[in-house]
Amino acid sequence: MSTTPVSEPMAIDSRSGSAAIIATEPAAQNSNHSCRDADLISKYDVSGPRYTSYPTALQFSETYTEATYRQQAQVNLKQGIAPVSLYVHVPFCQNICYYCACNKIVTADRSVARTYLDYLHKEISLQSELVGKYRPVTQLHLGGGTPTFFDGAELTELMHLLASHYNLSDSEQREYSIEIDPRTVTQDSLALLKGLGFNRLSLGVQDFDEQVQRAINRRQSVAMIKTLTETARLYQFKSVSYDLIYGLPLQTPASLAETLATVIDLSPDRIAFYNYAHLPQRFSSQRAIDRLDLPSAQQKIAMLALIAEQLTAAGYRHIGMDHFVKPQDELARAQQAGKLQRNFQGYSTSLAQDLVGLGVSSISSLHASYAQNERDLDAYYQRLDRGELPISKGVELTVDDQIRRQIIVQLICNLQLSIASIEKQFAIHFSEYFSQELLALQLIENDGLLSCEGDKVIIHERGRPMLRNICMCFDRYLPQGATASFSQTL
Template identity: 45%
Template sequence: MSVVQPIQFDGALLQKYDRPLPRYTSYPTAAEFTTDFDRHCFQRQLLRSNEAHLPLSLYVHIPFCQTACYFCGCNVIITQSQTIAKTYLDALAAEIAQVAARLDRTRPVIQMHWGGGTPNYLTIDQVESLWRTLTQHFELTNDAEISIEVNPRYINRDYLLRLRNLGFNRISFGLQDFDPQVQLAVNRVQPETWLFQVMEWIRAAEFESVNIDLIYGLPYQTVQSFEATIAKTLRLDPDRIAVFNFAYLPNLKPIQKRIDPTTLPDSATKLTILQRVIERLTSQGYRYIGMDHFAKPTDELAIAQEAGTLKRNFQGYTTLPTADLIGFGLTSISMLQAAYAQNQKHLATYFSDVAAGQLATERGIQLHCEDLLRRTIIMELMCQFSLDKGAIARQFNLDFDAYFASELAALRELAADGLLHLGRDRLEVTPVGRLLIRNITAVFDAYLQQKSGRTFSKAI
């Protein structure tokens, strides 16, 4: 059982530790994937995964968007063509069949998520066709978590109702900012009245959970303007709110070159915005789950974290038991217990691989005992903000303090700044350390210590 603690803001410490670090949706991170791990490696791991007979989590990537959002860092294809979407869906159906043929059909699917891009780029008839393909090859449990990301600019009441009738029970949409000047600067214009209308339709459709994404650090944002955005977001009353830091990386994400860097808020303004966000959301009862995410105390994420059962994967935080994640579509990532694999990132290569009847794997990584040990530690800290050293010692048959002597020495420096408590039996992240959990977990990242030059977003 975890003890729920309030989050504490310390601007000086956040500035001190604000450096580029992985987000640890996996360990090892995708930066360690290599083409040495190919489709043949992934096929062997898929077949081997049947032996443990773990449940499945499915991810479906729809890479298309009608228009470009200038802040975007996702793997997307900007197009108005429905022809390419039909070709993609045909390939996706073939890939689903090919992967399913390698998996035990009796393994239940307890989670499914459609992301992008913009999944509602598809017509609702195309959504229903893809749904039928998936349910033809996989068995969804009656209580499966089935979520979808939507762009509110391209949605209507009937579309949402049909999503809910199909079986989607969770939904997420990107709001980013209510301010019209900010919206115009990032090419994401969506009037306030329309956003409230969309939320009204979502509630009428009775989705079990609604998440809203916000971004701070965008052009023309001020402390006052973002306070107004938070106030309006609270009026929408979502179950979860994700507040992401905008990572301005124009060399990696060319679309961001359309943003005038002189219009971006400075680091001091961003820190103040973050502080006000934390104060406002927590004062309204939302709990800080970690990694930019807040949830109502009645939300399953908050309940799972309090119970010490929260988990994390490429789909974010989850309350579900251990499962193998299978990704479908361009650039999607699969997470098996001992291997990760990522699909091709170029559409033509993806199409040709699937047409040839072979897995569309481009790269991945085989996990070894050391990876599994460090993954367990990193994910426990990321999700629970605490670590039972004795439990790790027993699970992996080692002397924790002796094995991680150098890591504990590094943690003592963080402890001296108040980020965590180093107890005899446990590591406990403090309320001020929760915002810097990436800095704490990075101490256990063997790859990060060995290599430099990796490009990650900053911790804050």
């Protein structure tokens, strides 16, 4: 799997890659996991956003144009040498995975890569003039589609293009990551990626069960993953992350337990466990999945509990909604210190204020706005042929949006909200500004999922599966009937 750069709503958010800390005792220590409570499951199993952005992509509009983006970039240029993050989207895949909700183009025609790289060059040139080519790039992420659809020469060319238009970092602290479809790389590919400056790998594992792999049209052996993991260690990548999915067709708690045991044995540094959301009306490839093969909401909740129990028992720390990391990992330390951050690329310790998305459908986050590139490849090419930035839509955040975004980030990253910090940052009186939202939180507190203590809202471990529901209390756009477009929260 790869990750779509950020568009909400999405069925699978790979990184998915997404805020003072308290409250998070390991799930394994909590045998009374609330998610086994059938009443609570049905009460909280509603449609809702994953909050890879706030406002979500549903609020993006075409009134946000290239001119708006250029204005935002001007504010940005004043930031001088503030760090910046880059995301590059490579949309091509060799094969279709049935569960996929990413923006991708499945093709066997390798020549499309050459054309795409030429257009990326145009966009990289335009963007670097706007967003400050001297700002250090502390984070770089290649996602897709399948970034390794590019061969070694093309990946090398891409990195040289980026290096000649941006201030790529050689700091040990940089986070340069790439999504890997294990079926498309060799051990030599990993050596090349290390040489090109990548220090983090994300392997799309999904599930090890053969029946499940057949049902999702993604066959890859344990041996293949094991070899790549060991090779990555040999080349001293800073971290190897596995992307896995629960809720897939033919998956059962028992089969998932076996996959988890294999994962624990292979010992990746980080694990992202995404919730498969079946939205065949939105994602045509999902129509190949028989809905009767899908686990029930109750089974999915049992899987969620199993994931937390097995991984925490194996020593992993549960981060945010769906990530697990080893205790010595910097994400674990950041969460303990209340400094965990999240953007479209996932959780991070050193997030730059601004993110520039490059490539078809990519999303940028500049100053107080989000901007999305054309989602259609031809439209993306045509805009660049005219010398334009391929911005198709976006949203400028109001102050209210910024307040709510900050609250949601705190809740999702740190499972705690510091009311005092919000009051200080935005000069508001929280209980007056959010009187209705506090009433909604009270109802969730009555269910034992969180506590409002003094100037803190603290989400309990048993409330972690309902994190999206809790964030929804602060989403002012949901009452406008948007929920049907989102995936189920549980």
